[in-house]
Amino acid sequence: MDALANLSNGLMSALSLEMLLVCFIGVLVGQVTGVLPGIGPTGAMAILLPLSFGMDPGAGLIMLAGIYYGSMYGGSITSILVNLPGEAASLVTTLDGYKMARKGRAGAALSIAAIGSWVAGTLAIVGLMFFAPILANAALAFGAPEFFALGLFGLIVLSNLTGGSFGKSFLMVIIGLMISTVGVDLVTGEDRLTFGVMELSKGFDLVPVVMGLFGLAEIFSVALTPYTSSNMIKVKMKEMYPNKQETKRSIWPILRGTLVGFPMGLLPGPAGFMSTLISYRLEKKMSRHPEEFGKGAIEGVAGPESANNAASTSAMIPFLALGFPFSPPTALLLGGLLVHGITPGPMFISQHGDLFWLVVASMYIGNVMLLILNLPLVGVFASLTKVPIKILMPTITGIMFIGAYSINNSIFDLWIMLVFGLVGFIMKYCDYEPAPLVVGLVLGAVFEEGLRQGLIMTEGNFLMFFERPITATLLGIAIVIVLWNIFKKALPFKKASASNEQEEKEEDITIKTS
């Protein structure tokens, strides 16, 4: 009952004109960035982060969160109409969504994607509302060793789930942690790895690093090989609704997609994309018509689109309840809150309950706004892909540099952005993922503090970490994952699962080539 009372208070605040406006701006920008290929939610949030500094913390958080979950809606439009995913989490939708559009069922695919996204988003907010306070209460009992173990567990799971090589992802995590050690040591006050550069004393700021790795790197890639938009399939208003059979076939995939996406969002890594892959495979296995998949099955749109929305919402749970952002977009939300002197963590909901419930309430409203925006205005958003590169690229580059400068009034930050832009650009060609580096950089401080304080508490006996149940469980899982990745090639049952792997590989190839 407390939750409902708090939610109604949150709704009262969220329905004020100012909050409605920032929520609308957030979801609209998210929707647009979801549509435009190249600018993902992370880049858009990084660009608009400075704007949130002038707002109060609630408004800033509402706008940034709106961009994040709004982009999940927008991504499906171009996947279905143009066969061009606006962002990674909509890649799977191209498989059946575009095929449906070519069969003249674009409207049905778009409306099922929008309705599925809305249902999943709303159910995931209900989950967020109930699970985040429970998790935060449980985390109040956490000490330094638990935070260290949670950080290590998160980083190892992230390395394992990123999709590429475990070794490469883990190396990126290590590099992220290395970068986080630059600056003044909080325990001794000693300068570390600053080489006498004043600006490095405060360490690397998250925003220029993220803007470089995700925004500028993409701009460099487009400069090297500009993309061309394919012909867009036009959709009429009267064709916007699914027929009875399509609706019936979509109900269970939407619910299953929500159930798949929600727990995925709690894990570190590219939850949106991974949840769509799992949901797609699950739907194909459970379908009475698996042969229709890849040729325009509505389940192949309904499941993955619901899954990525549920995942993006539940990703807010570890961030708000534990202060652990497990993905670059939530890391930017953390950056936005820290500027206002608010630190998410176990105490966040009890100390800033009004802010938490305001954000939850605004997410309900934002999801309704997105549903309304998506159904009648699909054509308008899809036509954004027609904006020529010669206008888009200079505009985005200009905004990025002005935005990054305004955070600390520092040209040094802009150089950092340029360097990381170049690093991110090179990483693309060597199959290194930038997300583990960013999460390593963000979690570095908590990780080091937990390790050092934990060692002081246990008088240098690391084995005593294993005497604490939560720490032992998390460290145990992390060790098993590392050992599994080292020794899996030597295991005898590898050949037995070869056919399954082959099938999954074929699906991955289809996704990549589409």
Add this chain to the structure above:
Amino acid sequence: MNKKLITNISNAGLFLFCVLYLFFSFKMSIGSPEMPGPGFLPITLGVIGSLLSLGLLIKGAGIGTKEMKEKIDDFSKQGVLRFASYFLSIVLFLLFYKTIGLPMLFLLVFSLAKISGFRGWVYPILFAGIFTTLVYLLLTFLQIPFPSGIL
């Protein structure tokens, strides 16, 4: 350009970075297990990073899969030239933004517009002018700081 070559060069770069990081980390006090010093985590990370990157470097050098032998088509002469011009425009912007201020933004957007494919002079100048004016008005309205420069 060959994918294997790029991967090997970047693996070697990462190994060098980790070794240098480890070298400089040794200049900090490691402390003891009971009282870890500021160098405790950096040295640990440096050792793990160096070993891991060395492993990837060795593994990468030995791999001869079909995917690794693939040539990357992205590096056309025109594309590389466009990328280099983009990069140079940004470097020039960073060098003079503090001294010159917002007119530098006009020059950056103008040059990027030309590089991205705007033909003639009128449209890119108009585009960069409108963009810079809008940014100026927005920054002033939202009281977001920007270098005053020569203005």
